[in-house]
Every structure is written in C-alpha cells, then in structure tokens.
Amino acid sequence: MNKINAIAESFYNEYDFFKEKRITQRRFKHSDMCKILSKFRANKKFKFKKVGKSAQGREIELVTLGTGKTKVFLWSQMHGNESTATMALFDIFNFFEDSNTQKDIKEFLLKNLKLFFIPMVNPDGTELFQRENIYNIDINRDAVALQTPEGKILMDTFKKIKPTFSFNLHDQGIWYSAGYTKNPATISFLAPAFNEEKSLNTVRKNSMKIIVAMYKVLSKYIPNCVARYSDEFEPRAYGDMFQSLGSSTILIESGGRKDDVEKQYIRKMNYISILSGLYLIADKSFREVDLRLYDEIPFNQERLYDIILRNLKFNAKGKSFIGDIGIKIEENNTDKEKNFYFKSEIVGIGDLSTFYGYSEMDLKGFEIFPGKTYKKVFNKVGDINKSDIDKLISKGYTNIIAKDTDKKDFVNFPLNVFSIRNKNKVNNIKINNPADFVIRKKDKIYFVVINGFVIDLKNRNYKNINGVVFH
Numbered sequence: 001m002n003k004i005n006a007i008a009e010s011f012y013n014e015y016d017f018f019k020e021k022r023i024t025q026r027r028f029k030h031s032d033m034c035k036i037l038s039k040f041r042a043n044k045k046f047k048f049k050k051v052g053k054s055a056q057g058r059e060i061e062l063v064t065l066g067t068g069k070t071k072v073f074l075w076s077q078m079h080g081n082e083s084t085a086t087m088a089l090f091d092i093f094n095f096f097e098d099s100n101t102q103k104d105i106k107e108f109l110l111k112n113l114k115l116f117f118i119p120m121v122n123p124d125g126t127e128l129f130q131r132e133n134i135y136n137i138d139i140n141r142d143a144v145a146l147q148t149p150e151g152k153i154l155m156d157t158f159k160k161i162k163p164t165f166s167f168n169l170h171d172q173g174i175w176y177s178a179g180y181t182k183n184p185a186t187i188s189f190l191a192p193a194f195n196e197e198k199s200l201n202t203v204r205k206n207s208m209k210i211i212v213a214m215y216k217v218l219s220k221y222i223p224n225c226v227a228r229y230s231d232e233f234e235p236r237a238y239g240d241m242f243q244s245l246g247s248s249t250i251l252i253e254s255g256g257r258k259d260d261v262e263k264q265y266i267r268k269m270n271y272i273s274i275l276s277g278l279y280l281i282a283d284k285s286f287r288e289v290d291l292r293l294y295d296e297i298p299f300n301q302e303r304l305y306d307i308i309l310r311n312l313k314f315n316a317k318g319k320s321f322i323g324d325i326g327i328k329i330e331e332n333n334t335d336k337e338k339n340f341y342f343k344s345e346i347v348g349i350g351d352l353s354t355f356y357g358y359s360e361m362d363l364k365g366f367e368i369f370p371g372k373t374y375k376k377v378f379n380k381v382g383d384i385n386k387s388d389i390d391k392l393i394s395k396g397y398t399n400i401i402a403k404d405t406d407k408k409d410f411v412n413f414p415l416n417v418f419s420i421r422n423k424n425k426v427n428n429i430k431i432n433n434p435a436d437f438v439i440r441k442k443d444k445i446y447f448v449v450i451n452g453f454v455i456d457l458k459n460r461n462y463k464n465i466n467g468v469v470f471h
C-alpha cells in the first residue's frame with residue numbers, strides 16, 4: 001500500500017502539467033470534445049475506432065491505448081449532465097500522450113494493460129446537459145432492454161472487448177454526505193452487486209479490493225469525504241450487468257465539495273483515483289488488499305443542504321417557535337445549456353440537528369419574516385439601477401414588479417422579479433417555496449436572503465447571486 005500511495009502522490013504533484021486547460025467548466029459539448037481528441041489522433045500510441053452513432057447522429061468513439069494482456073474498459077458520461085470524469089479522461093489522455101514526465105509509470109501501465117475508453121457515451125444528452133438520452137430514456141436502465149443506440153453501443157463494445165476490469169464513471173448529487181456526517185461525499189465508490197443477495201465472488205471481490213486501495217489513496221487528499229454508493233442490485237444498470245458478466249466493475253461517482261461548483265478539484269480526484277486503480281491492476285498489488293476494509297467505507301447519506309440557518313425565531317399562525325431552516329440551491333440550464341442560473345428551495349423547517357449545510361449560521365436571537373415586494377412598477381427589468389437595488393435590500397425588499405419581464409427566467413442582480421400578474425404574490429416561508437426572507441433583531445434588519453443567498457447588510461457581496469423571474 002505504501003507504494004501506491006507514493007505513486008498517487010506523484011499523480012497529485014504532476015497533475016497541473018497534464019490538465020487539459022481548454023476545459024474549465026462542466027457544460028462542454030461533443031463538438032468541444034472532438035477538438036480535444038483531435039490532437040491525440042496524430043500520436044501513434046492512440047488508436048481511434050468509430051463504434052456507432054448516437055440517436056442524433058453524433059459519433060461515439062472508442063480510444064485504445066497500451067499493449068498489455070489485461071484489458072480495462074472505462075466509459076464516462078452515460079448521463080449527459082455528469083461530465084466530471086470526462087474531464088479527467090482528457091487529463092489522462094494528456095498524461096499518456098506525453099513521453100517524458102513520469103515516464104516509467106506510464107510505460108509500465110501501457111506494457112501491462114490494454115485500455116479502452118469511451119469518453120462520452122451520451123453526447124445527445126450532453127448537448128442538453130440532461131441525464132437521459134434524446135428519447136428521455138435513462139441509458140443506465142437500458143442494459144437489459146437495449147433500446148437506446150448509445151446503450152447498445154456500450155453493450156456491443158463491452159462484449160467485443162471482454163474486459164477483465166471496468167470503470168463506470170458518473171456524477172451524483174452534491175447533497176450526499178459520507179455517512180451521517182457534515183462531510184460531503186466528494187467521491188463515492190461501489191463494487192456493484194450481481195444478484196439480489198449481494199453475493200461475493202472473485203470478480204466482485206477484486207473490484208472491492210481496488211476500491212479499498214483507491215479509498216485509502218483519496219483519504220489523504222479529501223479526508224472523510226469518500227463514501228460508498230448504495231449497493232442495491234439494479235439489473236438494468238450497466239455496472240451490475242457487467243459485474244454479472246464477469247468483469248470486475250468499479251463505479252466512481254463524483255459528488256460535491258464546498259466552493260467547487262465546476263468540480264475542478266473533484267476532476268483531479270478522479271484523475272488520481274483512476275490512474276491509481278490502473279496501477280494497482282497493472283502490478284496486481286490489489287490482490288493483497290484486505291477486503292474487510294471495504295465495509296468500513298461509510299455509505300452515502302442524504303444529509304446535506306446548501307445552507308442551514310439555525311435557531312431562528314419563526315412566527316406562524318400567531319405562535320412563535322425556535323427552529324432551523326434548510327435551503328437547497330439548484331442549477332437550471334440556460335443559454336443553450338452552456339450556462340446555468342440558480343433557483344432556491346426551502347427543504348426543511350424546524351429541528352434540523354441531524355442535517356448539515358455546506359454553509360451554516362447560528363442566528364440565535366434573530367427572527368425570520370417573508371421578504372417584501374416593492375410596489376412601484378418598473379416598465380422593464382433593466383430599469384432598476386444598482387443604488388435602487390442596494391436601497392431596496394436595506395429595507396427588506398426581496399422582489400420587484402416589472403411590466404415587461406423579457407421572457408427571461410432569471411436576472412443577474414439580487415432581487416426577484418414578479419410580472420404584473422404576480423404582483424400580489426408572497427413567497428411565504430414554507431417547504432418547497434423559494435427562499436426569500438429577511439432576518440431581523442428588534443426590528444432592525446441584519447440579513448436579507450434572496451433566492452437562497454444570504455446577504456449580510458454590514459458586509460454586502462452580491463457575487464454570483466441571481467434573482468428569479470416569476471412570470
């Protein structure tokens with residue numbers, strides 16, 4: 001184990017040299033990928049093979065590297081909005097393309113392994129940054145029915161390769177924690193079950209052993225933020241299917257991490273775990289790993305929100321009580337699915353002591369009230385200026401009214417916009433409602449929460465805050 005930890009450290013230290021710098025955010029498309037891949041076509045270490053087309057005719061390619069006996073198949077982005085591992089695969093291609101830095105390691109890998117990659121199984125879903133393919137079918141529930149062209153390509157390619165090991169690369173929600181803790185499950189692993197009984201055979205045991213070693217490697221860089229994905233048997237999923245067909249399959253799920261919205265550090269964690277996993281396979285050292293440690297990896301739990309404000313005084317139906325409020329802030333695609341805006345939701349009110357927030361505030365002694373709507377009607381959304389915004393927020397307004405809401409779903413300033421039709425709307429403090437409220441102490445406003453973002457009136461920062469338009 002000491003050896004793999006030292007090698008992983010070198011992956012960590014040399015990462016910036018290999019990082020594909022043209023990709024810095026998650027919503028890149030198939031056409032962006034084609035540009036990245038074109039530079040490897042000239043390198044004779046890489047072999048490219050067209051293995052089929054997506055429903056909308058986008059080329060799906062298999063990239064092959066290495067001359068070894070042990071076959072490993074890796075695929076990413078079977079879910080179109082799960083692109084973290086695809087970024088890491090570009091970095092891994094850069095690693096292998098170069099012939100100098102970490103020369104001995106890559107030569108050892110390529111001599112012992114034959115690597116097969118499909119770096120974007122679902123290019124049509126990627127175009128829309130959605131999970132499913134263009135038919136709105138979840139490809140990862142199509143391993144039996146094989147009705148999606150993309151799923152069929154994955155199955156046909158697997159059957160041709162007959163890999164001994166498989167890496168199934170995904171993203172999961174950012175609100176999973178590693179066990180019942182405040183720590184996000186930044187990376188989760190799974191050796192999928194191949195039957196309802198979750199039996200163990202050599203095939204599954206080998207994936208578990210590799211996972212234990214990768215878990216130990218990552219625990220140095222993201223301590224307590226590595227978890228285990230639910231091991232319920234799902235016969236329609238590819239991981240479970242390939243495990244049952246005799247390939248030791250490793251699921252890697254990229255989750256969340258504080259202040260890493262574009263998942264660039266998580267991308268680096270993928271790079272390190274995949275390359276470390278390949279090394280363990282190449283030198284066969286995974287065989288010596290103590291399998292029992294697998295059960296020590298905590299399971300994913302849904303215990304995280306974006307924000308929890310604690311110990312507030314609520315007033316409801318003439319009564320008051322002390323409680324917490326939990327908020328999630330979801331991303332919504334915009335600008336041809338190349339960008340996103342935020343939309344908040346209140347997900348918990350009351351005692352949230354068993355939940356945690358990426359950020360938390362103790363607001364003991366403060367009271368919470370719904371935000372107000374400014375009654376003057378603006379003609380257009382753009383008619384409001386910066387100093388108006390400052391003044392309105394100071395007075396506890398969270399919403400303005402505009403005649404022309406411009407068909408947009410959001411605005412790039414920290415106030416919501418109501419259409420004339422919604423002019424009497426109130427965003428009450430209620431589960432599933434947007435999080436728009438003010439926090440006061442003895443009638444003085446200290447904080448204003450707009451679309452889930454907490455604005456401290458003494459130290460304002462509107463960065464990255466968007467309001468939502470209610471048409």
Ligand SMILES: [Zn+2]
Nearest residue numbers: 079082170171
């Ligand atoms: Zn997925």
